[in-house]
Amino acid sequence: MxxxxxxxxNDGQFVFRLTGDDGATLVTSEPYGDKETAIAGINGIRDCASTALIADLS
Known part of the structure; x- marks a missing residue:
């Protein structure tokens, strides 16, 4: 994938979303004051997601 x-x-703030191959929204970010900070948020997810553990809290 x-x-x-x-x-x-959105309302003057920068927001990002991660969409899947089918176009479905998987994640929506918090609002950021500028585009550079939003890009830094994307890079943070890229760095962490591939090694993140799954915690089942159900």
Missing amino acids: AGRFEIYR
């Missing part, structure tokens, strides 16, 4: 990060504006 490749997915895609999309950066967009």
Whole structure:
């Protein structure tokens, strides 16, 4: 699955979402004040996601 990060504006803030191959939204970020910080958030997810553990809290 490749997915895609999309950066967009919402109420004057920058937000990103990760979409799957089928276009479904998988993750939506918190709002960021500038695009550079939103990009840093994307890079943080890229760095952590591949090694993140799954915690079953059910």
